[in-house]
Amino acid sequence: MRDVQCYQNYAIAVRSAAQSDSEVETFRYVSGSWQSVGGGSADYCEGVPTKVKKHFRGTGYPGCS
DSSP states (O other): EEEEETTEEEEEEEEEEEEEEEEEEEEEEETEEEEEEEEHHHHHTTOHHHHHHHHHTTTOTTOOO
């Protein structure tokens, strides 16, 4: 994981794989652990609150619309 950004109880990062394209993964911290909310090359902020999406867009993640 790289380019990790955290805001409130959410985090977003780029997940790289040697033989495939990079994807973005979004996480939520719940009950003491990080749980995946969504991922991919688009729509990776589906289900994330509007305020959090806006913050992540401002940090270079345009797919949080």
